[in-house]
Amino acid sequence: MFIYTVKRFALAGLILIVAVTAMFLMIRAVPGDPVSIMLGPRATPELKASLIEQMALDQPIWKQLLIYYGGLLRGDLGIDVFSGRSVVDIVFQQLPYTLEMIALSVVWSAALGIALGAYAAAHPNTIIDRVAAAVSVSFVAAPAFVVALLALLIFAVQLQWFPAIGVGEGFWGRLNHLVLPSFAIGLSWVGYIARLVRASMLEVLGEGHIRTARAFGISERRIIMSYALRIAILPVVTVIGVGMGFLLSSAVFTEIVFARPGIGKLVIDSITTRNYPVVMGTVLVSTGLFVLSTAIADLLNALLDPRARSTK
Amino acid sequence: MSDTLLEIDNLSVDYETERGDLKALRDISFDVKKGEIVGIVGESGCGKSTLISSILRLTAPNTRFRQGEVRFNGDDILAMTERQMRDLRGSDISIVFQDPMQTHNPVLTIGRQLLDIQHRSKATTAQKLETAAKMLAAVGIPDPQARLKQYPHEFSGGMRQRIAIAMALMSEPDLLIADEPTTALDATLEVQIIERLKELQSEMNCAILFISHHLGVIAELCDRVVVMYAGAVVESGDVREIFHDPKHPYTRRLIECDPGHIKTRARILPTIPGEVPDLVNLPDGCIFRDRCEQAFDKCQQVPALDKLKEGHFAACWLNHPEETTA
Numbered sequence: 001m002f003i004y005t006v007k008r009f010a011l012a013g014l015i016l017i018v019a020v021t022a023m024f025l026m027i028r029a030v031p032g033d034p035v036s037i038m039l040g041p042r043a044t045p046e047l048k049a050s051l052i053e054q055m056a057l058d059q060p061i062w063k064q065l066l067i068y069y070g071g072l073l074r075g076d077l078g079i080d081v082f083s084g085r086s087v088v089d090i091v092f093q094q095l096p097y098t099l100e101m102i103a104l105s106v107v108w109s110a111a112l113g114i115a116l117g118a119y120a121a122a123h124p125n126t127i128i129d130r131v132a133a134a135v136s137v138s139f140v141a142a143p144a145f146v147v148a149l150l151a152l153l154i155f156a157v158q159l160q161w162f163p164a165i166g167v168g169e170g171f172w173g174r175l176n177h178l179v180l181p182s183f184a185i186g187l188s189w190v191g192y193i194a195r196l197v198r199a200s201m202l203e204v205l206g207e208g209h210i211r212t213a214r215a216f217g218i219s220e221r222r223i224i225m226s227y228a229l230r231i232a233i234l235p236v237v238t239v240i241g242v243g244m245g246f247l248l249s250s251a252v253f254t255e256i257v258f259a260r261p262g263i264g265k266l267v268i269d270s271i272t273t274r275n276y277p278v279v280m281g282t283v284l285v286s287t288g289l290f291v292l293s294t295a296i297a298d299l300l301n302a303l304l305d306p307r308a309r310s311t312k
Numbered sequence: 313m314s315d316t317l318l319e320i321d322n323l324s325v326d327y328e329t330e331r332g333d334l335k336a337l338r339d340i341s342f343d344v345k346k347g348e349i350v351g352i353v354g355e356s357g358c359g360k361s362t363l364i365s366s367i368l369r370l371t372a373p374n375t376r377f378r379q380g381e382v383r384f385n386g387d388d389i390l391a392m393t394e395r396q397m398r399d400l401r402g403s404d405i406s407i408v409f410q411d412p413m414q415t416h417n418p419v420l421t422i423g424r425q426l427l428d429i430q431h432r433s434k435a436t437t438a439q440k441l442e443t444a445a446k447m448l449a450a451v452g453i454p455d456p457q458a459r460l461k462q463y464p465h466e467f468s469g470g471m472r473q474r475i476a477i478a479m480a481l482m483s484e485p486d487l488l489i490a491d492e493p494t495t496a497l498d499a500t501l502e503v504q505i506i507e508r509l510k511e512l513q514s515e516m517n518c519a520i521l522f523i524s525h526h527l528g529v530i531a532e533l534c535d536r537v538v539v540m541y542a543g544a545v546v547e548s549g550d551v552r553e554i555f556h557d558p559k560h561p562y563t564r565r566l567i568e569c570d571p572g573h574i575k576t577r578a579r580i581l582p583t584i585p586g587e588v589p590d591l592v593n594l595p596d597g598c599i600f601r602d603r604c605e606q607a608f609d610k611c612q613q614v615p616a617l618d619k620l621k622e623g624h625f626a627a628c629w630l631n632h633p634e635e636t637t638a
């Protein structure tokens with residue numbers, strides 16, 4: 001298990017290096033002189049010169065890449081072209097807002113999705129199962145930005161149950177501001193996870209060991225909760241890990257609709273102002289998050305499944 | 313008080329399939345007395361597993377009980393509520409399933425599973441674990457305390473089957489059902505497990521319904537035998553009667569095809585030519601007719617399971633001399 005963990009993180013690091021290199025080359029491949037693009041046509045020559053100096057733009061590209069990696073190792077992602085602040089500071093200032101929004105979305109949607117899926121599998125082909133199926137399918141089909149807009153119009157503007165924009169202050173204030181964005185991001189996941197859990201649960205319930213549990217008179221409730229569900233949720237862990245990329249892109253739209261700070265908002269803002277160091281930093285951190293979450297999902301899977309644990 | 317524990321009366325069970333109803337059991341009748349060991353033999357696909365899962369009502373969802381009764385201590389199991397059924401399972405009637413690799417939950421420790429099946433006991437967790445370890449020792453698992461902490465995949469097939477037997481005997485049931493408990497194991501292990509089962513049976517004095525397609529094992533262990541073919545009982549009786557004076561051609565073929573003593577069991581058994589008939593579209597007449605070398609005119613009609621002498625029944629026209637000569 002220890003070796004597996006080390007290997008898994010080494011793989012994650014490797015993926016990250018490839019991703020950073022590709023991204024670096026892609027941004028440099030944008031046609032035109034990066035300095036004029038970033039600073040606009042009216043920049044003074046001194047300003048241009050200092051930017052070239054700062055970003056080492058006069059060096060060959062492989063050297064620029066090395067310089068970037070060097071910075072990366074020291075935890076330095078460059079300087080914001082306009083404010084002169086460190087990109088690391090900017091990104092990590094925004095990151096918590098996005099993370100709390102994604103975390104809450106995952107928690108509520110996974111909890112509800114697993115409960116719905118398990119219930120449906122335990123009562124297959126009943127009315128509740130069919131209603132759950134219909135609702136799930138429509139949830140899956142609903143894109144986060146549409147749900148976000150509708151939720152904003154209905155619950156914030158019309159009913160005024162929840163605040164429309166911003167992030168709020170203090171624990172309850174922040175939580176209150178998180179309700180609608182997390183609802184928008186999580187909704188399609190509820191349906192997706194419910195379908196997934198129902199299918200894997202039905203498969204598990206047909207397995208021999210469940211029949212053994214029944215043959216010993218163990219209650220159906222206990223069979224579902226502790227004998228079947230533990231196996232049936234294994235694929236959910238993987239799906240959430242891999243779904244991190246999807247969650248981050250939903251976050252971009254949601255942060256714009258609800259005017260929330262966060263790395264989604266940051267990446268859009270920095271792209272429109274061609275603030276490349278910030279774009280790079282944000283994308284790098286998001287990619288890191290994605291790679292990390294798939295690695296954690298794999299490890300969690302191995303931990304939850306003793307069969308996988310002993311072979312890894 | 314009667315000494316009959318389990319009575320199966322005219323039981324017919326179908327599986328609903330896309331091709332139509334598959335008649336897995338037809339008009340099955342036999343008894344198991346208290347403390348008796350009854351063997352059920354027949355090739356694979358003859359309905360042995362269907363029969364024993366019907367006794368515990370743990371059948372697949374597409375199962376339909378068409379007729380008959382299954383009485384345990386006089387009460388009809390097929391008429392019980394799910395609640396009453398649960399009270400019976402794993403306390404008065406226990407079962408060891410066919411495939412030891414599928415029997416245990418892969419993500420829970422063996423200890424946890426042995427603990428959970430003692431849910432009726434009022435003992436403390438420590439006492440239950442003590443009982444579990446004792447049972448594992450009783451079926452010949454070394455170092456049981458440590459092994460309780462392990463997961464199923466850390467045990468071999470033979471070990472898992474021993475654990476399954478330990479689980480089934482834990483509640484000291486009145487009836488133990490074992491579905492080919494040794495089929496997946498090699499011959500030496502088979503001998504060991506059968507010996508152990510015999511010892512435990514004489515200690516606890518429970519009845520055993522032992523399913524096998526291996527006659528040697530049945531001869532070693534059982535008091536009585538029920539021979540099944542294509543969902544029906546074709547012959548039943550005392551072990552000695554059946555082995556020394558079989559009254560049905562199918563039983564005779566099974567005995568001829570069996571290597572005899574269980575210690576010399578071959579990996580590939582000689583088989584009876586032909587196949588079990590399609591249970592969706594059953595042929596007319598005697599069910600064994602396609603494969604029977606002695607079939608004659610009369611066999612176009614279904615032979616009844618007749619009592620030939622006290623405790624020996626067979627369903628074959630050859631046992632009716634007036635018919636053979638007619």
Ligand SMILES: Nc1ncnc2c1ncn2[C@@H]1O[C@H](COP(=O)(O)OP(=O)(O)O)[C@@H](O)[C@H]1O
Nearest residue numbers: 327334336355356357358359360361362363372
């Ligand atoms: N759930 C099911 N649906 C349809 N047919 C089944 C089902 N389970 C078993 N069968 C069929 O019923 C017959 C009897 O099977 P089974 O009781 O498992 O026999 P055995 O245990 O003697 O090998 C076989 O023809 C098998 O294919």
Ligand code: SF4
Nearest residue numbers: 598601604611628629
């Ligand atoms: S009744 Fe006829 S076909 Fe059937 S087993 Fe006897 S001899 Fe063979």
Ligand SMILES: [Mg+2]
Nearest residue numbers: 360361362410
């Ligand atoms: Mg079987």
